Amino acid sequence: MVGYAFMGAAHSQGWRTAGRVFDLPLRPELSVICGRDAQAVQAAADRHGWASAETDWRALIARDDVDLVDICTPGDSHAEIALAALAAGKHVLCEKPLANTVEEAEAMTSAAEAAHARGQIAMVGFNYRRLPATALARRMVAEGRIGTLRHVRLTYLQDWLADPQSPLTWRLRKEQAGSGSLGDLGAHIVDLAQFLAGEQLTGVSALTETFVRRRPLPGAQAGGLSAVAADGTGEVTVDDAALFTGRFPSGALASFEATRYATGRKNALRLELNGERGSLSFDLERLNELWYHDATEPDEHAGFRRILVTEPGHPYLEAWWPPGHGLGYEHTFVHQARDLVHAVAEGRTPEPSFADGLQVQRVLAAVEESAEKNSVFTPIAV
Amino acid sequence: MVGYAFMGAAHSQGWRTAGRVFDLPLRPELSVICGRDAQAVQAAADRHGWASAETDWRALIARDDVDLVDICTPGDSHAEIALAALAAGKHVLCEKPLANTVEEAEAMTSAAEAAHARGQIAMVGFNYRRLPATALARRMVAEGRIGTLRHVRLTYLQDWLADPQSPLTWRLRKEQAGSGSLGDLGAHIVDLAQFLAGEQLTGVSALTETFVRRRPLPGAQAGGLSAVAADGTGEVTVDDAALFTGRFPSGALASFEATRYATGRKNALRLELNGERGSLSFDLERLNELWYHDATEPDEHAGFRRILVTEPGHPYLEAWWPPGHGLGYEHTFVHQARDLVHAVAEGRTPEPSFADGLQVQRVLAAVEESAEKNSVFTPIAV
Amino acid sequence: MVGYAFMGAAHSQGWRTAGRVFDLPLRPELSVICGRDAQAVQAAADRHGWASAETDWRALIARDDVDLVDICTPGDSHAEIALAALAAGKHVLCEKPLANTVEEAEAMTSAAEAAHARGQIAMVGFNYRRLPATALARRMVAEGRIGTLRHVRLTYLQDWLADPQSPLTWRLRKEQAGSGSLGDLGAHIVDLAQFLAGEQLTGVSALTETFVRRRPLPGAQAGGLSAVAADGTGEVTVDDAALFTGRFPSGALASFEATRYATGRKNALRLELNGERGSLSFDLERLNELWYHDATEPDEHAGFRRILVTEPGHPYLEAWWPPGHGLGYEHTFVHQARDLVHAVAEGRTPEPSFADGLQVQRVLAAVEESAEKNSVFTPIAV
């Protein structure tokens, strides 16, 4: 694993736990974790249960005891590491967004496809597909339970930038993060929308905005950032919020909103799908619940029902706790590890593939293009 | 009152009740109701408590015992009736949308302003401003409780057209209804957004769609509709759904969605405002509740709180029931009647004025223009 | 109508509105309202639309233009007025609780039954049976949708006495109110439980408590109260809270809690019924919603569904607004007036009859007896 911050900890929990809960065809071993700071990465190895540590990701890739490389770094290093790992014959799991640019994502996808011919597996980490509730929603859409789709509506609302005094971190600098709310939050909801709808957006119309254009620099990081001002502030070079609408081939309309300024909303990835025969609704802040309206029932008794997605027959639930004993955020990473291990054992490309990650990247690029061009409807490159 | 269908019944309940609950400076008298079918309008008069009935709105306007004309007809007749009533020296309450075109709305606004100089009052019926919860939300925004505004998010979701076999009524024909979900539902949320924000949109980017382009004709009305096909269906000439984003002068972003295809959503006018200091959230399906997040509280105890807007100090609540004993939809019309009677007695133009109605019409026109021009961001005419 | 405070206003709104919304076989006329203060009762007559006023209820009963007497006074006068009205050949609607003692309620029930033989109608005002949601719940139970009943669980939580400085009103004195939370709130939930279950409790076990035993006297009323202390406080002589459990003949268990000390709960009459085939749940603070779980559905898609009880096929909804346009508290009184007018026209005893009111009184008496006897399970007298 490369990287040991938030995502590193979450992925580690996934790798450690998957084989303790699910029947896996292979047993994952946590061989080596990599980070630039020797002391810190050794501490992370001890904490998270990795057998050894490296300070250069090239060394990690060179090791024979590494079969799969899990990339948990910021987006600007994804392409380089993934390409090297694939070239070295490793399987790869890459955190989302796949890359910071469409060009990088294209190169990664080509490399992944070539590697697949050699038996290698590559997957991108859109973990929210692997909540029991979203997986159930996808199953129900595929079964035709909501019929012809009319509307797909997603917001991903957080509030950690609402305070203008919140500091300028790498997530607010284009050179590292690629984009702001768009790549961080928007990528998730674009992927989920397409996953749930079972089709890909054909075009988008977008507005983006940066509400607070300068922010205080965090002391420790000030050195590494360009554009440091005399007043101790630095420039925010990514979007704070992105709103966009889109169209699906089926004729369904989609709306998206990603922001870090929705005061009081901590992790409100909310989605709703309305079809001719029914609707589905979900909120990540209540992740064990899926709401379903069956429009084929008599009006007298119809209503949105709260399915507590904790039954044995629900996705991933065969291995967990009794009904009503809810799961949490980190379980998406356990399920991701489980599904990836199965894919490796079976030699098939898992979803979401690098190609899926590339397609999301193209949607994000179209969003940025539309936002620059007065919101004009912008087709998604194919 | 002109018109006696759904809106006529609701307005009648408002007029009958306002003086029974509130202390009014004038006592409303229900003199005469007007409709084209003599028998039906007499039945409506008896049912709703009007002293007499007319079949020609010109006759109603000519009567000396009529001081105020309440227009509850479809949008295509608003302008003609309102202009005549104002010319005849009457006060006017006109249902929303003010008119089917910007031109009509301009003429009505000019007439209303001229009439105001003669002491006449004119008001447009955006009744959702007059829910205790929305009125409280406006008060809280005006008090600065949510601070600098970042996001305004509104949807108005209904589902009565989700079934493709649902018949073609006047609401689906452009010549009578002006537009579809846009004028019916979109007008409400545009007005509410601007009312709550306390500022007016500067431009919009929009998508509209008509999902079901032909529908069965209802027997009785088939004669009156153009474009009747041999197969017993007729063409839907209005939008089924409208999605748009917008910008406010303060820098806040807005998103809107109006549809009649959101299966299971019966009257889901949902709104959320996110400001730097807090947020407000509301759902018309739970109209006695306003949700408020105070971002100035310590994180440890902060959260969206459900204010049950039934306390004596809440707007309009001085006259109703004890705390927790909720109001319903029709109370908006009681409050509208109350506020209009006060305006008449005091000789001041009430909100929303015809000018407010015109401005909403201009936003809707910009939405239609943007939708026709590939969603390009379209400024609102001033 | 006798009495013109909170209940008088609510009943007036019911009488005024019923015939404007529903098709009634008889048209109610608001002839005369009665209260002890001549000036105040005349003001109430003007406000609420009554044609005349009286200051002595005996005079009201003596009038020929009065066919039905609606009793909205405190419980200590119910028996005397109702007996006189029945003796004078009038129909009677009596607010709940039917009386302050079982003895009074027995006398009233005998009189009502004798009067029924003479064609007179008598009804007790348990208005919460007449919400669309509770009426729908009863219909669903009767249809067998939840199967064999296991649990009935009701709370009625308010908070207006949580502040120990809240004054001593008539509702806190046994001689006028009969009991405290028990008769005020407990009576409602006992009636609803039995109405919904379709059976009558066989016995109860109870705890009651008075948390604050002395309260400040309200200035104006101090003269009329006994037990005024030198410190300006008076004794609370009723219960503040009552908790009880009970058994139904079917074997189902019931639990009840009534209190005015549940801080933040304004009108939280909450109920849930669990049967072998399903469950129903309701909260008066969201009175347009009924929650239903159908246990015969596959676990995969089952869940409590929120039925928005605003569809044309729902009880009382044939006459109101379109789906999703909610009703409020006062509509229970409109529906009560409607149902009573039908009963009068058809000459049949409506539910809840005085006998039903007497039976509730017997349950409350058993609760008090159990509470006095160390909570021992106490059978309900038949």
Add this chain to the structure above:
Amino acid sequence: MVGYAFMGAAHSQGWRTAGRVFDLPLRPELSVICGRDAQAVQAAADRHGWASAETDWRALIARDDVDLVDICTPGDSHAEIALAALAAGKHVLCEKPLANTVEEAEAMTSAAEAAHARGQIAMVGFNYRRLPATALARRMVAEGRIGTLRHVRLTYLQDWLADPQSPLTWRLRKEQAGSGSLGDLGAHIVDLAQFLAGEQLTGVSALTETFVRRRPLPGAQAGGLSAVAADGTGEVTVDDAALFTGRFPSGALASFEATRYATGRKNALRLELNGERGSLSFDLERLNELWYHDATEPDEHAGFRRILVTEPGHPYLEAWWPPGHGLGYEHTFVHQARDLVHAVAEGRTPEPSFADGLQVQRVLAAVEESAEKNSVFTPIAV
């Protein structure tokens, strides 16, 4: 660890994870797991990460590499194993309920207290104290945020026995389970009520019921059960539901309901505390949320607020994910392991102690006694 079924899996996840997330003074090692079936226990050891397996718990206790014994067996074996482990100088974690009888619990408590003098730690596994939301609730009560307590209201509703054809397992036999819903669910809510209130019940009044008295025998277990009937059914010898009320020394009233027949309720441990200054409310089916009403705020803006208990300052949250990224059921066991390791390292008795477990057992015994004696209020033995 002794036992490897549901609780064994959950505790294993706790032990494996605690040191990966929290800074612990000692590192837990998973030495040996014990069960009667050699093959099954070895499989459990492999699955859950235990270094070895035993088939006799006495052998496990005899091992030198075991410092702490975690007892996850049915209640009838708790006393014997715990007493032996304490005698052997081990620390002990014992699943709830502490024992099946008060006598056993007394012996265990005496042994634990004696062992404590020798430096040994003993704790009972009431894991629901260790949810961030319940721990925050306790903190807020202790800080005086809800003031003088008036009401404590808890239900624990499940539905897995609602189907009369659901089989007769060990949980339905008194000789193994001790009691039914009372010991399984009621024990949790009694412990939570007392933990949150910060005081112990003085007495209770109770109803219990067994709705379905005979159930089909599961094939495999039929041999081990007494009272097997010719028709393939066996007798249910425990309660299906238990309802009880109680009193606290402060004067607060409590109500409790435990059942496995609440159709559609999967794990609805719901609680509410009402105090003079505020209220707290929680539902285990939404375990990341605590609802708080602050009654000292002005009515105009007051309401129950939903605290998403995922902030860094919330209990246990210093070590988990960013705000809004919820935890699940199993995290209670991680927190339990963390707290127990700290207690062992520091040599202090953790809460809940065996004495706490004994006291809960006495409450349950009083519930059973009251239920047998016509619900008469029954003091809790001290």
